[in-house]
Amino acid sequence: MLSLLDLRARITAGTLTPAGAIDLCRAAIAAREPDLRALVTLDAAPAIPEAGPLAGVAVGVKDIIDSAGLPSQMGSSIYAGWTPRGDAAVVSRLKRLGAVALAKTTTTAFASSDPTETVNPHDAGHTPGGSSAGSAAAVGAGMLPLALGTQTAGSVIRPASYCGCAAVKPSFRLIPTVGVKTYSWALDTVGLFAAGVADVAHALALVTGRPEIERAEAGSAPRIALVRQDFAEAPEPEAEAALTWARRAAERSGARVSNLALPPELAQAWERHRIIQNYEGRLALAWEYDTQADALPPRVREHLDAGAAISPAQYDDARRHGHHARRVLKGLFADFDAILTFSAPGPAPATLVSTGDPRFNQLWTLMGVPCVNVPVPGHRLPVGVQVIGRFGDDGRALAVARMIESALRG
Numbered sequence: 501m502l503s504l505l506d507l508r509a510r511i512t513a514g515t516l517t518p519a520g521a522i523d524l525c526r527a528a529i530a531a532r533e534p535d536l537r538a539l540v541t542l543d544a545a546p547a548i549p550e551a552g553p554l555a556g557v558a559v560g561v562k563d564i565i566d567s568a569g570l571p572s573q574m575g576s577s578i579y580a581g582w583t584p585r586g587d588a589a590v591v592s593r594l595k596r597l598g599a600v601a602l603a604k605t606t607t608t609a610f611a612s613s614d615p616t617e618t619v620n621p622h623d624a625g626h627t628p629g630g631s632s633a634g635s636a637a638a639v640g641a642g643m644l645p646l647a648l649g650t651q652t653a654g655s656v657i658r659p660a661s662y663c664g665c666a667a668v669k670p671s672f673r674l675i676p677t678v679g680v681k682t683y684s685w686a687l688d689t690v691g692l693f694a695a696g697v698a699d700v701a702h703a704l705a706l707v708t709g710r711p712e713i714e715r716a717e718a719g720s721a722p723r724i725a726l727v728r729q730d731f732a733e734a735p736e737p738e739a740e741a742a743l744t745w746a747r748r749a750a751e752r753s754g755a756r757v758s759n760l761a762l763p764p765e766l767a768q769a770w771e772r773h774r775i776i777q778n779y780e781g782r783l784a785l786a787w788e789y790d791t792q793a794d795a796l797p798p799r800v801r802e803h804l805d806a807g808a809a810i811s812p813a814q815y816d817d818a819r820r821h822g823h824h825a826r827r828v829l830k831g832l833f834a835d836f837d838a839i840l841t842f843s844a845p846g847p848a849p850a851t852l853v854s855t856g857d858p859r860f861n862q863l864w865t866l867m868g869v870p871c872v873n874v875p876v877p878g879h880r881l882p883v884g885v886q887v888i889g890r891f892g893d894d895g896r897a898l899a900v901a902r903m904i905e906s907a908l909r910g
């Protein structure tokens with residue numbers, strides 16, 4: 501994969517120019533894209549700044565996020581060719597840092613769960629995951645050093661796990677969602693994909709203007725809660741093995757790891773995530789649902805039909821459970837510095853008609869806490885583990901994730 505830190509080091513050393521770094525991506529795209537189909541639009545002649553902390557870093561932008569002059573097609577025929585005048589807030593920030601919005605990456609329709617045409621970079625017979633399929637696949641394939649995604653259930657962490665790259669779903673609203681097509685205003689979170697955890701941390705610190713995110717340290721003996729989320733059914737053996745290896749790597753690095761069974765309030769919130777997602781999706785996509793329902797793919801239609809059947813009272817009850825669970829989780833973090841759990845039920849499923857199951861992700865999206873995918877080597881198909889921090893403690897979550905990643909790499 502292309503490490504943005506490595507590219508930046510070479511540019512700073514004068515052994516690579518920003519234009520040369522973009523050319524490296526174009527060569528990788530020419531080699532892999534015909535089979536991968538991770539990109540929707542490729543900018544033929546983008547401006548390539550010479551200066552800026554991200555000069556020479558090409559970014560993939562999920563196709564529900566606006567990049568001026570490039571279409572935002574939402575993975576739907578309804579928006580075929582629709583081109584925004586301006587940048588989404590996060591894209592504008594990246595360009596101001598010198599980055600190049602080189603390509604729009606595939607998304608499931610409206611970031612829901614109908615599959616895209618993108619395949620897994622490690623095995624074309626397997627899904628890359630979703631909804632940020634193209635971003636995860638493009639970074640996992642070494643076509644791009646950085647990509648934007650969004651997560652409403654598990655759409656950053658799960659595809660990153662399936663495609664073998666690092667990713668962060670930051671604390672809720674840490675990155676603005678202005679200029680991002682909304683599915684659920686209570687859940688949608690902009691995230692980042694990159695080759696390694698240090699790359700992700702560097703990008704998040706710059707994008708948010710918070711250098712402390714990258715300076716944070718794990719500490720000499722971080723207290724880690726190993727959480728299995730038993731309410732979410734059993735994972736596959738490969739996910740179990742990855743979690744065991746990650747635990748051992750953390751302990752080798754000095755962490756104190758203890759098993760934690762989550763209180764019932766967390767399971768109750770987990771159960772109600774989809775009520776919030778579908779109720780808000782029905783309202784956010786009201787125009788599409790009311791005027792062009794026949795153009796909606798089956799899973800989107802199914803979710804919005806379900807949303808239409810949810811009463812305001814059911815929605816309010818689900819939000820109350822989410823609010824209460826966030827307070828319980830905050831209390832748990834008094835005794836821990838991070839949570840370690842599964843990123844996905846297992847390796848990428850051997851199918852292209854599903855994007856996989858977000859059951860190990862959805863709770864943490866509703867909790868609004870920072871989540872990091874750490875690729876775990878050792879399997880033919882990638883399997884990741886998830887490091888989770890308390891709300892607003894993104895730097896510590898990334899530091900603990902970096903510690904585990906480093907120990908896993910040996």
Ligand SMILES: NC(=O)CC(=O)O
Nearest residue numbers: 611652653654655858
């Ligand atoms: N947008 C989402 O998070 C949906 C998913 O997890 O597949």
